[in-house]
Amino acid sequence: MxxxxxxxxxxxxxxxxxxxxxxxxxxxxxxxxxxxxxxxxxxxxxxxxxxxxxxxxxxxxxxxxxxxxxxxxxxxxxxxxxxxxxxxxxxxxxxxxxxxxxxxxxxxxxxxxxxxxxxxxxxxxxxxxxxxxxxxxxxxxxxxxxxxxxxxxxxxxxxxxxxxxxxxxxxxxxxxxxxxxxxxxxxxxxxxxxxxxxxxxxxxxxxxxxxxxxxxxxxxxxxxxxxxxxxSDVSLSTFLEGLHAGSVLEGEVKRHDIEWLLSEVDLGGQRVSVPAMLHPVGTKVRVKLRARDVTLHRDVPVDTSCTNHVRGRITQIMLAGEHGVYGAVGIELDRSVDPLNPQVLPGLPLWGLLTRKSIQQMGWSPGQPCVVSFKAMALAVSAWR
Known part of the structure; x- marks a missing residue:
């Protein structure tokens, strides 16, 4: 049967x-x-x-x-x-x-x-x-x-x-x-x-x-x-996991680094390092990144323990009230363009949770380019059917 x-x-x-x-x-x-x-x-x-x-x-x-x-x-x-x-x-x-x-x-x-x-x-x-x-x-x-x-x-x-x-x-x-x-x-x-x-x-x-x-x-x-x-929608975070909320990014396993026990995942044309996994090269995966594990920079930082630096552009900033402690920053990652298929595709969305002070001191605003940094150990990866 x-x-x-x-x-x-x-x-x-x-x-x-x-x-x-x-x-x-x-x-x-x-x-x-x-x-x-x-x-x-x-x-x-x-x-x-x-x-x-x-x-x-x-x-x-x-x-x-x-x-x-x-x-x-x-x-x-x-x-x-x-x-x-x-x-x-x-x-x-x-x-x-x-x-x-x-x-x-x-x-x-x-x-x-x-x-x-x-x-x-x-x-x-x-x-x-x-x-x-x-x-x-x-x-x-x-x-x-x-x-x-x-x-x-x-x-x-x-x-x-x-x-x-x-x-x-x-x-x-x-x-x-x-x-x-x-x-x-x-x-x-x-x-x-x-x-x-x-x-x-x-x-x-x-x-x-x-x-x-x-x-x-x-x-x-x-x-x-x-x-x-x-x-990965910043405006919906209040309905989900609170301080554990973040972004879910879909990508593909590209390489395994046996020496350092790391794997590389392609996220819309930008590669990030994640803890070593058993999924073979070519596997479609979902990567979870908590908003509180994100840091923003004007350019790729030096002398840092973060191994992942991806480029993007700020799309929105949501402050928790006029005198709130923190704000949520929405970001769209840059997407590499295939010269054989040059259609413009939206970049992967993610967001970070920053203090109101850091947002104001850095002068972040929508439309600005930025570098998003995070540690490999901050990422949770699972295969996606």
Whole structure:
């Protein structure tokens, strides 16, 4: 049996609901094969919205549809129960059946699926992909947390869902094992052509998995769009990670320096050094740089421990009030021009968090060229599917 070969439809959401005394009104759309992350501060309505999409929490109005087929439509009085929506739910608890074996838990996922039918043998492609072959006879309590997650994921996919909803799915797994499991999740959308919606308290998960993000703030959509663009927007920083907020830049691995245990990543034509990684040359990656780790200069500084100096131009300055301590400086990096394809492309955006004093003493203003400096160790890099 091959799971995920049927044509998939986009998931469209437009909902109103009450969640923890919060009035939530949000809409978004996820195409097959793409991952959309709902992000925002704690209490912004992310998990409540996801549960309402799944049919696990009542909505006050709106519509949830797969293509043209509504699973919830308040105007048309359509409200399918959760099991009929066929939107697979996966959270940190797994909800495995404790008295059933791994094999039986996997087969349990196929019950009632018109696309799968009555299975008596677990599909080899799922077992091999998740490396569950050696534990099929064991029960969930005998498995480590990472293996229980794989089992829950396999059961969800064998049910032949219309979409996959992830609510902090790695919440019960030791952090040291997250990267390998994130690689599996990154493979899901493309392998099974599913629309995937993710909620996670860890921005690293979002950077690794999401094609698009929807920022929720007090129950409303503050912004939405491609991950790198939205997460690098200085004007949205207040809705995200506070002092840990920064920029997400998409690039490509170009070289590995074995002697110094560093790697080089191309960011729009400018290369930066990052801690050595195992990703081969040519791998597409996302680089996270916190705004507080950025320093600005008129020219490339000398006698500094920073190894990365990229050129750009200031686009905006946002001060935290007239007498605030700090200000956010938006920057657009210079982009090298390919002589064979001389089209003008916008440079990668990033921003830095500087004191109001340093901004005024340096006389920074929009339109000025600058050099952005930061240490290699200030960068967090993850592969990007």
């Amino acid at each position: 091959s799971v995920g070969t049927r044509p998939m439809k986009p998931l469209s959401v437009e909902l109103r609901l009450r969640a923890s005394r919060l009035d939530v009104r949000a809409q978004f759309r996820v195409a097959p094969g793409r991952v959309c992350a709902l992000v925002g501060r704690a209490g912004s309505g992310k998990s409540g919205l996801l549960k309402a999409v799944a049919g696990m929490m009542p909505a006050q109005g709106g519509r949830v549809a797969l293509g043209a087929d509504a699973v919830y439509d308040s105007a048309a009085r359509i409200d399918l129960p959760a099991h009929q929506r066929k939107l697979a739910w996966l959270d940190g608890h797994g909800h495995l059946v404790p008295h059933l074996s791994v094999r039986q838990n996997l087969l349990f996922g196929a019950q009632g699926s018109p696309h799968v039918g009555a299975l008596t043998v677990v599909p080899d492609d799922i077992v091999n992909w998740l490396d569950l072959g050696g534990v099929l006879g064991q029960r969930p309590h005998q498995l480590p947390a990472a293996m229980r997650f794989k089992l829950a994921l396999g059961r969800a996919l064998i049910s032949s869902p219309n979409a996959l909803l992830l609510d902090d799915p790695l919440g019960q797994v030791p952090e040291a094992e997250h990267d390998a499991l994130l690689d599996l999740l990154a493979d899901v959308a493309a392998r099974f052509r599913l629309p995937v919606v993710l909620v996670s308290p860890r921005m690293h998960d979002v950077i690794r998995l999401a094609d698009d993000v929807v920022i929720l703030h007090e129950g409303r959509v503050a912004s939405a769009g491609p991950t790198a663009q939205i997460l």
